[in-house]
Amino acid sequence: MTNSIREIPTSSGFLVIGSNTTENHPVIGSMIKKEVLNNKKKLIVVDPRNIELSKYADYYFAINPGTNIAILNGFMHVIVKEGLYDNEYVEKRCEGFADLAKSLEKYTPDYVAKICGLNNPDDIVAAAHLMATLKPMALYYSMGITQFVSGVNGVKSTANLQMLLGNVGVAGGGVNPLRGQNNVQGACDMGGLPNVYPAYQPVTTEESKSKFEMAWGTSNLSLKPGLTLMEMFNHALAGDFKALWIMGENPVISDPNQQHVIDALKALEFVVVQDIFLTETAELAHVVLPACAFLEKSGTVSNTERRVQMMNKVVSPPGQAKDDWWIITEVAKRMGVNWNYKKPKDIFAEIRKVTPSYAGMTYERIRKELLQWPCPTEDHPGTQFLHRDRFSRGLGVLTPIEYTSPAEETDAEYPLIMTTGRLLDHFHTGTMSRNSKVLNENVPEGYVELNPNDAQNYNIKDGETISISSRRGSLRVKTKVTEKTKPNVVFFPWHFFEAAANKLTNDALDPLCKIPEYKVCSCRIEKVYP
Amino acid sequence: MDSDLIKFSIDGRVVKGRRGQTILEVATENGIYIPTLCYHPKISKTGACRICIVRVNDRMLRTACTEPIMDDMTVVTEDEGIIANRKFVLELLLMEGDHNCLYCESNGDCELQTLVQKYQVGPVTDTSIRHDREIDFTSSNAIKRNEMRCILCQRCIKTCNEIQMCRVWGTCERGSETHLIADDNKRIGESSCVKCGQCVQMCPTGALSFQTVLGTGQNWELTKETSICIYCGVGCQIDFYKNKEGVLVKAIGNDDGPNRGHICVKGRFGWDFVQSPKRLTKPLIKKNGNFVEASWDEALNLVAEKLSDVKKKSGADAIGTLCSAKCTNEENYLMQKFTRAVIGTNNTDHCARL
Numbered sequence: 001m002t003n004s005i006r007e008i009p010t011s012s013g014f015l016v017i018g019s020n021t022t023e024n025h026p027v028i029g030s031m032i033k034k035e036v037l038n039n040k041k042k043l044i045v046v047d048p049r050n051i052e053l054s055k056y057a058d059y060y061f062a063i064n065p066g067t068n069i070a071i072l073n074g075f076m077h078v079i080v081k082e083g084l085y086d087n088e089y090v091e092k093r094c095e096g097f098a099d100l101a102k103s104l105e106k107y108t109p110d111y112v113a114k115i116c117g118l119n120n121p122d123d124i125v126a127a128a129h130l131m132a133t134l135k136p137m138a139l140y141y142s143m144g145i146t147q148f149v150s151g152v153n154g155v156k157s158t159a160n161l162q163m164l165l166g167n168v169g170v171a172g173g174g175v176n177p178l179r180g181q182n183n184v185q186g187a188c189d190m191g192g193l194p195n196v197y198p199a200y201q202p203v204t205t206e207e208s209k210s211k212f213e214m215a216w217g218t219s220n221l222s223l224k225p226g227l228t229l230m231e232m233f234n235h236a237l238a239g240d241f242k243a244l245w246i247m248g249e250n251p252v253i254s255d256p257n258q259q260h261v262i263d264a265l266k267a268l269e270f271v272v273v274q275d276i277f278l279t280e281t282a283e284l285a286h287v288v289l290p291a292c293a294f295l296e297k298s299g300t301v302s303n304t305e306r307r308v309q310m311m312n313k314v315v316s317p318p319g320q321a322k323d324d325w326w327i328i329t330e331v332a333k334r335m336g337v338n339w340n341y342k343k344p345k346d347i348f349a350e351i352r353k354v355t356p357s358y359a360g361m362t363y364e365r366i367r368k369e370l371l372q373w374p375c376p377t378e379d380h381p382g383t384q385f386l387h388r389d390r391f392s393r394g395l396g397v398l399t400p401i402e403y404t405s406p407a408e409e410t411d412a413e414y415p416l417i418m419t420t421g422r423l424l425d426h427f428h429t430g431t432m433s434r435n436s437k438v439l440n441e442n443v444p445e446g447y448v449e450l451n452p453n454d455a456q457n458y459n460i461k462d463g464e465t466i467s468i469s470s471r472r473g474s475l476r477v478k479t480k481v482t483e484k485t486k487p488n489v490v491f492f493p494w495h496f497f498e499a500a501a502n503k504l505t506n507d508a509l510d511p512l513c514k515i516p517e518y519k520v521c522s523c524r525i526e527k528v529y530p
Numbered sequence: 531m532d533s534d535l536i537k538f539s540i541d542g543r544v545v546k547g548r549r550g551q552t553i554l555e556v557a558t559e560n561g562i563y564i565p566t567l568c569y570h571p572k573i574s575k576t577g578a579c580r581i582c583i584v585r586v587n588d589r590m591l592r593t594a595c596t597e598p599i600m601d602d603m604t605v606v607t608e609d610e611g612i613i614a615n616r617k618f619v620l621e622l623l624l625m626e627g628d629h630n631c632l633y634c635e636s637n638g639d640c641e642l643q644t645l646v647q648k649y650q651v652g653p654v655t656d657t658s659i660r661h662d663r664e665i666d667f668t669s670s671n672a673i674k675r676n677e678m679r680c681i682l683c684q685r686c687i688k689t690c691n692e693i694q695m696c697r698v699w700g701t702c703e704r705g706s707e708t709h710l711i712a713d714d715n716k717r718i719g720e721s722s723c724v725k726c727g728q729c730v731q732m733c734p735t736g737a738l739s740f741q742t743v744l745g746t747g748q749n750w751e752l753t754k755e756t757s758i759c760i761y762c763g764v765g766c767q768i769d770f771y772k773n774k775e776g777v778l779v780k781a782i783g784n785d786d787g788p789n790r791g792h793i794c795v796k797g798r799f800g801w802d803f804v805q806s807p808k809r810l811t812k813p814l815i816k817k818n819g820n821f822v823e824a825s826w827d828e829a830l831n832l833v834a835e836k837l838s839d840v841k842k843k844s845g846a847d848a849i850g851t852l853c854s855a856k857c858t859n860e861e862n863y864l865m866q867k868f869t870r871a872v873i874g875t876n877n878t879d880h881c882a883r884l
Contacts, residue, residue: 004788005788025763026796027793146883183859184763184882192853194879203870222876229852229879232879245849272833282810288810290811300860301859309787310757311757311758319811329864331868332872334830424794438741439795
């Protein structure tokens with residue numbers, strides 16, 4: 001998030017796009033709801049599903065999955081055409097306005113409504129007018145913006161809109177991606193990505209190479225960007241990728257096109273899985289290492305607003321389960337390096353040295369203060385919101401973005417759109433939530449959501465088991481007939497191994513960041529006759 | 531001088547507050563204790579329980595939680611008359627409800643119990659105003675409700691209306707018949723409740739309790755430690771309670787986190803997997819297609835040996851690692867360092883895109 005959770009009460013309104021906030025980030029969802037319901041703030045919701053927040057929205061747009069860019073361009077078309085943008089802000093702080101304005105010309109409300117499957121083009125105009133009056137408006141998004149082959153462009157579009165409206169770099173505004181996991185922000189910050197070292201320092205420059213070689217006392221750092229997770233599996237099947245060490249992940253359930261993932265894992269010469277349960281992925285490993293769960297360890301994690309917080313050990317680990325950092329250290333030592341970490345604090349001391357945005361943080365400060373990166377020095381208070389007065393690069397770039405259709409479109413064979421997501425009571429591959437009594441009781445089994453229209457067309461009753469297929473696979477699953485999903489769109493929560501949505505999802509990737517298109521593929525449903 | 535600044539006295543001590551503040555708020559800021567039951571700083575004021583009465587200007591008894599401060603007012607937080615009144619209020623509550631601590635989950639962690647003991651209110655004999663109210667221990671797998679212990683403070687209602695924003699709880703009927711309902715007179719398990727449990731966290735008595743706590747240990751035996759929820763990226767701080775045996779008992783939202791005390795159903799109930807009997811407890815090595823338990827030394831040696839082997843045969847770029855969005859910064863840092871510095875490849879990633 002460019003901004004902070006505690007700024008929610010200072011926003012005049014919210015645009016929530018591609019985020020089912022009350023189910024996936026419930027505490028933030030409640031905060032937004034409170035502002036809208038109790039304090040009369042404005043709310044615009046864009047989502048293919050009739051999510052809870054849409055009930056309270058001033059304007060709600062039930063777009064077709066994969067058409068975010070079209071509707072964002074539609075809003076901006078109106079804002080530019082009618083001169084509703086923040087002229088002073090755009091002139092002083094941004095560049096590329098003329099090109100953007102030109103690219104927006106064709107995105108008339110009628111054109112956009114057609115792409116998005118909306119019958120209310122006038123509402124696009126009205127919502128754009130409303131947005132321009134909200135000073136400031138905060139934009140919240142999540143995987144409903146990013147999990148497309150056009151994911152990167154979707155993100156750029158949200159930034160375009162907020163810059164036009166002058167909402168970036170001000171308290172209560174911002175472009176606010178809601179991170180979906182306890183430390184996904186931190187894993188990225190720490191360089192758990194194939195193209196960057198900690199603090200997003202590129203692996204391809206000699207400068208970073210020599211910096212980290214000096215810091216780590218080594219001389220063999222590679223300048224070649226590594227493989228992303230999906231690419232590792234592709235190369236495993238191609239035969240030039242041989243060994244994988246997986247720490248606390250379950251790609252058999254979480255990655256698209258499940259059969260492809262299983263085949264790839266089986267093709268590997270050596271797989272190590274380090275986890276808390278014998279997951280579906282661990283089953284395929286050659287070695288399984290028992291790790292501590294979150295309440296058995298200490299260390300820091302970074303939340304969606306860049307705030308670094310302490311995790312403390314609450315209970316003892318079972319049996320011989322060990323801290324992940326201990327396991328990595330022990331293997332490293334056995335491979336000939338002299339690592340001498342005794343506790344997480346020793347590691348954090350090293351992190352500070354090589355991670356400029358964390359340099360000012362210490363365990364002592366983190367325990368006492370609310371610290372958000374960047375925090376470059378020990379007397380720096382941390383950063384509540386980014387891009388105040390100037391963007392990191394100087395001027396904010398307004399980038400023309402064209403709408404492109406999803407990788408797979410519906411046809412006679414696969415006439416429905418399938419989209420995936422999470423439920424309030426479950427998380428990811430269910431390793432945690434399905435082993436939790438109350439959560440598992442709340443939603444014990446998987447299902448797909450079907451609009452009553454489609455249910456009637458296919459002669460399917462609520463609760464009936466159907467067959468659902470895509471180009472990648474087929475499975476049986478129960479239905480839940482609900483108005484929550486729009487006609488021709490099937491929503492499939494992906495937490496359940498016995499009804500694994502990712503057997504069907506498309507592994508087409510965004511060309512830039514390699515995010516798979518989980519949010520839209522074509523599918524077919526069939527009634528099952530006993 | 532700032533005209534919004536108000537000077538007055540509490541128990542003879544001169545204090546200052548801002549216009550619009552209540553006596554209770556200024557007293558709390560100055561470390562002066564006034565007992566409360568229905569009041570809670572996170573929700574709007576109710577003024578229902580009358581336990582916070584104080585004497586204003588030597589005459590009137592006012593509820594400190596709702597009474598705005600005024601210039602030069604004198605406030606007395608406790609005198610014989612106030613004590614008698616507070617005792618009377620507590621006696622009425624005991625007459626009306628069935629407050630038997632012997633059977634109560636909140637024993638030792640109950641604001642009513644604390645005040646009854648502080649003001650030494652004896653057992654009540656006249657229970658003629660008591661009538662049966664609903665006890666619902668079964669409809670929800672998360673929340674138990676015993677209205678015989680309810681003091682109608684409305685904290686649960688306001689919590690649901692002002693923090694969780696689900697507007698599930700409400701009251702119906704009037705006078706002594708007033709009681710709590712969920713939605714339009716449903717039981718909690720059949721209502722639209724999403725089981726965040728915030729109402730239980732805010733309940734001053736044992737009227738609302740978690741299904742999971744009874745029998746797990748006495749409240750005064752529990753110890754707590756603060757950590758961060760493992761689920762989404764909001765980063766809620768949670769106080770995790772465990773009993774003498776080290777078994778996790780309950781989770782309470784911590785006020786210092788970005789969540790400001792609030793947590794959702796996953797944070798509230800989704801941590802018992804940690805102590806599941808299905809947890810991995812020993813390293814496993816696959817031999818002839820089956821997993822066999824191994825010592826740490828054996829497993830670690832094998833991993834190091836195999837990775838070195840592949841590196842020698844096929845090069846560093848034939849090896850990769852996956853970091854984890856469920857692990858700490860320290861652990862992720864170490865995994866990418868291992869990959870880059872020890873293996874010699876940038877093939878490291880995690881599920882940021884999933």
